[in-house]
Amino acid sequence: MFGQALADGILTGAILSLGAIGITLCLTILRFANFAHSELMTWGAYFAFTFTSLGLMGSPLGPLTFGWGFLLATLIAGALTACLALVVDRTVFRRLRNKNATRLTLIFASFGVALVLRHVVVLIFGPQVEYYSRELQMAVLLLPGVRVMPDQFFVLGLTVALVVLLQLFLTHTRLGLAMRATAESPMLAQVSGIEVTHVIAWTWVVAGLLAAAGGVFFGLTVQMRPEMGFNLLLAVFAASIIGGSGSLFGAVLGGLIVGLSENLATLVVPTSYKQAVPFLLLVVILYFRPQGLIAAKT
């Protein structure tokens, strides 16, 4: 039981991490809590679904339920979600920024954006549940007492790869450095010759890409429905805050903590209380470390 809960926690946590990274980027570089972020996850999943329902699933690779076509669809979905994030920024957030809107205004605007994005999904795809593949994948025995699905294992691997890539991007490219500089101080960054609008646009692109990946992975291992992003919102935010807003690895750690605490809690408390556990933990962690577990240096 314990091993299984551990495995489930890590697998759930991985997907939450992808969402939490995007939230963290928004918090540090754009400097507001973007409640519409999880809707980008929904959109990413449905973008990929558009292609898979057109027959772009590919013949299954080994024990997986999908083939190369699906990976291509995921890539296109990432690009489209990044575009969507940019469009939203142009139409809503940039206008507000230019008018020197307060942070609270931006947060409320993000609520509005979230509602619109969610309902456009309902309008286009309908309220029903969708799957990339109706085929039911059986879990395999990984270790004694630990069953995982091959798809989940694949998702975990890809998530790790994405996080490592992102870390390399942030530390080894000029753009990455510029993003981190803007996060530290937009004023100083601008003075040093960094085009802040440029950095903001790229932040949306990275956040959109990761959100799409998270959404597609969730759709692959669970299911898709228009409220999927909304249902993930609280968990993703908790992950971002627990980890310490402003740190990439903090977001990943936060995701894992939320996933693990939910799943391990079921060994002790009734299952319907499991969602409360990460938030209890959030309160405790913030009490002792208000800046989060791994906070960016100020």
Added chain:
Amino acid sequence: MKFVFRAFTLTALLLLALPMAANAQQTCPIKLGGILPITGSLASIGKPISDAAQMAVDDINKAGGIKGCQVEFILRDDQTQTPVALDAAKFLIEVQRVPAIIGPVPSAAAIPMASTFAVQSKVVLSTCCATSPTLTTLAQEGKSGGYFFRTLPTTKTQAYSLARIAIEAGYRRTSVVWANNDNGRFTFSDFQKAFEKLGGKVAADASFNENQPSYRAEVQKALGGNPDSVLFIAFPQDGATVVREWLQLGGTQNMLVINGLRSEEFIKAVGPRFLQKMIGYDVAQVKGPSVDAFNAAWNTKFGRAPATPGLHSTYDSVMVVALAMQLAKEVNGTEIRDNMRKALTLNGEVVFPGSDGFKKASDLIKAGKAIRYVGATGPLQYDQYGDVSAPTMQWKIDADGKIVEGGTRTLDQVQELFKQVDG
């Protein structure tokens, strides 16, 4: 000053009492309220339901009405929203002064209505569709004052029937995965009670909150009891998630499901080939002359079969109220409440739906004879809490994913099951 005030109050009270006294004599027409979802998310079933209610009123009027008066059906659309439904109830009770209301459809609206307006204003609520056991609890605690009646059985029938189905299928250790809501909680506890009484044992149970991303932890918990079968109490969307995860993690295909999962969406999402051993429960449509009479009348009137849910039970919910009005000494909420069961007297002369049936019933009542209304839903009986039982059936999935009905249990068999469990 004090004296003036008192005198004023007294006069005011007297003035208020005057029209009340005048009301004691029956005025025509007799008003009957209706609160039904004609628009909103339940519109597709609510519109035909309102047609069924109007059809019943038309039948009553054609048969000469109640106490020589025609019945005026004042129907309000609740837009499938509880606040609108409550507002409509206020209007019907305070402005129109109706003694009885047909509806509302969802339990969410029926619960506050039954525990406030109905009992405070002494107005009978007769609903076709609200099935929450909370309404039974309200009645048990005396909070609805006996003014609440429904013509569709509660989830208790479902829970006991599923326990019986499990035993008959040879299952002895069943795990239960249930949605953490009214329906789930009560179905689970009643199932457990019945299943253990009948010789089974709940191996493990796991409740889940709706709209969660994944239910692997819950499924693991249910798997932990080493069950030979599993019961899912869920609605289609979450049901699909949880059943898929159950199967993926190696759970048995010996599955039992509630009527909420009798849905194309659910079957398609899981895949028919995994559901070949699944047994579902639902309320059975009774066969019999009274049901045929209603079906034929509906066909003639609307040119189609009465296929959407709640039509038969709506017709009966109006008819029984009308018969109770006919039986009552005077038409008011309390009198109607006290006469609802008299319209269904077990050894009374049987009367059927339709205007002929109502005419016959009215003549029998005038002659002082006992009547037993056997309705569009077949023979029905309210228990002490205003609930009814119904015959049940079970359904399975064939290889193509089509639903196959079978295993009907008559009302007597259901009531025997109740006796067996409750003692």
